[in-house]
Amino acid sequence: MSALASPGYNFAYLDEQTKRMIRRAILKAVAVPGYQVPFAGREMPLPYGWGTGGIQVTASIIGPEDRLKVIDQGADDTTNAVSIRRFFAKTAGVATTTRTREATIIQTRHRIPETPLAAGQIMVLQVPVPEPLRWLEPRETETRRMHAEADYGSMYVKLYEDIARVGRITAAYDYPVMVNGRYLMRPSPIPRFDNPKLDRSPALKLFGAGREKRIFALPPHTPVKSLDFEDHPFTIERWAQRCQRCGSGESFLDEIVVDDRGTRRFVCSDTDHCETVLERRRGT
Amino acid sequence: MSEAPLLEVERLAKRYGERFACREVSFSLFPGEVLAVVGESGSGKTTLLNLIGGRLRPDAGAVRFRAADGGVLDLASLEEAALRRLVRREIGFVHQNPRDGLRLGVSAGANIGEPIMAAGARHYAAIRRAAASWLERVEIEVSRLDDLPAAFSGGMQQRLQIARALVTEPRLVLMDEPTGGLDVSVQARLLDLLRRLVDDLGIAVVLVTHDLGVARLLAHRLMVMQRGEVVESGLADQILDDPQHPYTQLLVSSVLAA
Numbered sequence: 001m002s003a004l005a006s007p008g009y010n011f012a013y014l015d016e017q018t019k020r021m022i023r024r025a026i027l028k029a030v031a032v033p034g035y036q037v038p039f040a041g042r043e044m045p046l047p048y049g050w051g052t053g054g055i056q057v058t059a060s061i062i063g064p065e066d067r068l069k070v071i072d073q074g075a076d077d078t079t080n081a082v083s084i085r086r087f088f089a090k091t092a093g094v095a096t097t098t099r100t101r102e103a104t105i106i107q108t109r110h111r112i113p114e115t116p117l118a119a120g121q122i123m124v125l126q127v128p129v130p131e132p133l134r135w136l137e138p139r140e141t142e143t144r145r146m147h148a149e150a151d152y153g154s155m156y157v158k159l160y161e162d163i164a165r166v167g168r169i170t171a172a173y174d175y176p177v178m179v180n181g182r183y184l185m186r187p188s189p190i191p192r193f194d195n196p197k198l199d200r201s202p203a204l205k206l207f208g209a210g211r212e213k214r215i216f217a218l219p220p221h222t223p224v225k226s227l228d229f230e231d232h233p234f235t236i237e238r239w240a241q242r243c244q245r246c247g248s249g250e251s252f253l254d255e256i257v258v259d260d261r262g263t264r265r266f267v268c269s270d271t272d273h274c275e276t277v278l279e280r281r282r283g284t
Numbered sequence: 285m286s287e288a289p290l291l292e293v294e295r296l297a298k299r300y301g302e303r304f305a306c307r308e309v310s311f312s313l314f315p316g317e318v319l320a321v322v323g324e325s326g327s328g329k330t331t332l333l334n335l336i337g338g339r340l341r342p343d344a345g346a347v348r349f350r351a352a353d354g355g356v357l358d359l360a361s362l363e364e365a366a367l368r369r370l371v372r373r374e375i376g377f378v379h380q381n382p383r384d385g386l387r388l389g390v391s392a393g394a395n396i397g398e399p400i401m402a403a404g405a406r407h408y409a410a411i412r413r414a415a416a417s418w419l420e421r422v423e424i425e426v427s428r429l430d431d432l433p434a435a436f437s438g439g440m441q442q443r444l445q446i447a448r449a450l451v452t453e454p455r456l457v458l459m460d461e462p463t464g465g466l467d468v469s470v471q472a473r474l475l476d477l478l479r480r481l482v483d484d485l486g487i488a489v490v491l492v493t494h495d496l497g498v499a500r501l502l503a504h505r506l507m508v509m510q511r512g513e514v515v516e517s518g519l520a521d522q523i524l525d526d527p528q529h530p531y532t533q534l535l536v537s538s539v540l541a542a
Contacts, residue, residue, distance in 0.1 A: 136387075148365070149365045149368060149369075151368070151402070153398065153399075153401045153402025153403065153404070154398055154401070154402060156397075156398075156401040156406070157387070157390055157394045157397070157398050157401065158390075160390075160393070160394045160397055160401065160408065160411065160412075161390050161391060161394050163408055164391055164393055164394065164412070164429075164430050165391075165430065229406055229407060229408040229411075230406050230407045230408075231407055231408050231409050232408050
């Protein structure tokens with residue numbers, strides 16, 4: 001146990017029994033990629049929807065040697081990111097970083113970093129709604145049966161409707177994926193821009209849903225395919241602009257309204273990526 | 285008609301508490317044949333339909349279905365996942381209320397497309413073509429393809445439901461009062477359509493109705509049920525013109541001659 005951790009709390013806040021229970025759920029999730037494993041979610045000192053699932057997963061896997069990075073909407077300096085990072089600095093005494101490359105555990109909401117993840121890194125994603133079939137089937141018993149029987153045809157109804165109405169698949173985030181050719185999964189609200197980063201990634205990805213008390217996982221190198229039609233293949237977003245801060249042309253851009261006359265700026269959503277590009281340019 | 289029956293029901297029984305909803309029901313159905321099940325409300329017609337379609341599990345008896353690959357499966361004892369796969373592939377349902385058989389929140393095209401997508405179709409243009417052609421076959425304008433079924437009249441919703449049930453070309457279709465709740469002229473048109481489709485596709489149909497006129501128009505054979513039991517069965521015209529069982533006689537005589 002780290003000397004830096006605050007007295008009065010167990011290492012990383014959760015008690016050891018709870019961590020063990022969550023690790024068991026994680027192991028099962030890793031063994032069955034994409035399958036939602038129920039777990040006995042605990043009350044955490046932050047509201048549902050702020051990352052209670054992710055924070056429990058992180059608390060169960062973090063060790064004193066780990067270096068933690070927390071992202072919210074791609075940024076390291078937003079409220080949620082700062083407070084979760086501080087939470088673990090305080091309760092586990094672990095080192096923190098904003099550098100994707102340096103982190104051993106990255107807890108995130110909404111984004112996967114632009115910097116490709118490496119083997120050995122663990123990504124923890126906060127999940128608001130884990131069930132991809134919920135929109136068409138409100139009964140949990142029924143969605144479980146559909147998963148068990150891989151009865152996923154109806155999921156295409158949604159894609160069909162999008163194309164019929166708008167001419168393309170409109171889902172911009174939480175775009176459904178097939179994991180290892182078996183389980184349908186919601187990748188949490190990452191933009192579909194990030195979906196290709198899930199496919200055969202060398203890093204372990206863990207998904208924690210606090211309110212719904214489900215954990216699921218993508219072990220390293222798992223094939224992940226975004227749903228599409230043969231004649232309407234999956235595509236990612238493209239921008240006509242480049243980042244107006246670092247000039248990067250291949251990152252996911254946030255559109256920011258900067259005054260009350262509708263002036264807009266496009267900047268990288270991944271702040272670490274933006275900084276890295278800027279530093280590289282200053283260096284040369 | 286081929287020689288082997290598509291469906292063989294043997295001594296089927298279903299009980300709710302002490303009461304039999306269905307008792308000792310046996311019949312066989314051949315490919316291309318239309319069997320009407322008639323009887324008053326509460327006589328066990330719908331229960332029988334649900335037992336055949338795998339929506340209810342019988343307390344006794346067998347429902348032997350000859351699958352497309354020639355194998356004979358007992359739907360009464362088939363494991364659940366296999367049952368659902370089989371039902372999705374080879375059995376179509378038409379409910380009395382189109383709202384039970386349709387997804388009202390998505391377009392007509394998506395409603396027809398869903399069963400084909402569930403069967404594995406992944407080519408948007410092909411799915412759309414199939415949906416459009418089925419819309420035409422059930423006499424709905426193709427321009428309504430992207431409209432929600434909620435914007436359709438009752439008769440149109442029912443025709444849409446029929447398209448959805450038939451698009452995968454099932455070998456058996458189960459219909460529960462398909463013309464119930466429609467006005468007479470719409471009913472006549474729907475019956476015409478059904479007769480044509482059933483003839484064209486050569487599908488076998490079990491049709492539940494309390495309307496003897498519907499039964500006479502569509503069915504080759506007739507089965508009369510009372511209190512969960514079959515009291516009389518035979519060729520449709522024969523039973524309607526020369527009913528033997530007192531209950532059937534009552535039923536036939538109670539129809540107003542138009």
